[in-house]
């Protein structure tokens with residue numbers, strides 16, 4: 001999943017006639033325009049994927065020409081946030097109210113086709129506690145988009161229904177036309193005459209879904225400076241070795257405010273990120289250690305490696321994992337990666353885990369079963385639980401002092417066999433399995449990649465089958481066997 005910054009999301013919305021607050025984009029590489037909009041204006045650094053920008057000083061109000069010029073200079077230069085693609089200068093508007101809207105994808109299930117979901121609230125763009133009570137959740141067909149009247153009928157009794165229906169019709173059209181995975185407007189300003197304008201927005205998309213004619217709209221702008229941290233480079237290397245699906249982290253460059261809980265996040269997909277932003281955007285007591293995205297059907301091997309990088313972030317007090325409640329990745333495989341990461345990391349974090357999607361119950365059961373053996377407390381949540389309930393538990397779980405453990409030793413020596421993509425080394429220990437029949441891990445492989453050679457008393461791989469890096473065999477070996485099969489997942493070397 002890739003993030004589209006606000007100034008590009010505005011272009012998509014504008015193409016479908018969705019009204020926007022007037023604004024002008026100043027590119028980092030370009031000359032400063034001679035004529036700038038008249039203050040008061042807001043200036044907003046454009047960084048794909050960046051959330052909580054106001055808290056990071058990346059959104060500022062300028063009431064004078066001097067403030068505008070110096071603010072622009074600061075935000076266009078590289079800073080602790082990295083290098084912005086440019087700055088959006090947006091007019092300040094008088095609003096009598098704020099709405100919230102988002103579209104996201106529901107992958108469906110055996111009974112239900114994939115479809116879009118519209119989230120809409122008339123109770124303001126900030127402060128999730130107030131918003132969740134009034135949040136409308138409206139599923140819609142991606143093949144037959146709803147009209148303004150359809151939307152209003154589904155919303156039920158709302159003030160300003162005509163303006164809302166028209167606005168949301170264009171909003172959904174934008175989402176569907178560009179095959180976005182997430183589109184969010186927060187807030188939507190309600191002007192004195194009842195008309196609506198998008199004040200802030202963002203989008204996420206899958207690169208392979210972008211049509212040729214739209215490629216330029218979605219292309220990343222060149223940035224001058226590579227300011228990646230060691231852990232970000234580590235995750236880049238993980239992606240090189242295991243390219244399927246998304247694995248992404250970006251550490252927060254801003255110092256944590258005194259007294260705020262420092263939460264390391266493992267957010268699964270744009271929906272997870274959106275819910276996290278809705279939950280914590282207005283909270284001063286929560287400091288997000290990092291942006292993150294693990295999604296798009298990545299292997300559990302890759303989830304494990306990204307998690308290991310997240311657990312390494314110094315200063316973190318608690319780990320929070322959530323998707324939007326409908327992950328593409330098998331959630332039992334994800335839970336296997338979580339268990340492995342938490343038991344093999346020298347710096348595990350107390351964890352709040354919310355699984356949602358295929359095999360979510362199996363994922364939760366696995367964690368419940370192994371939790372007592374972990375060196376940190378772990379709590380799981382049902383997929384319909386909104387992340388603010390998880391955030392409410394942060395204080396209870398967060399470690400005031402970082403837990404440091406000596407994890408169980410990794411397998412050593414020549415592996416029994418290895419897999420190149422996703423990369424992993426498998427070790428079979430015959431001394432831990434003295435029976436004639438195959439150990440349970442062999443039959444547990446969902447891809448029939450493993451076979452038992454009774455004569456040689458070892459595990460072999462099946463020609464023509466493929467390992468998907470799901471970790472199920474290791475889980476079964478540890479829980480139902482005698483630990484006879486172990487998988488070693490090296491982390492890439494980085495300076």
Ligand code: SF4
Nearest residue numbers: 445467468470471473
């Ligand atoms: S061998 Fe099978 S069970 Fe084990 S990780 Fe590979 S696909 Fe999963």
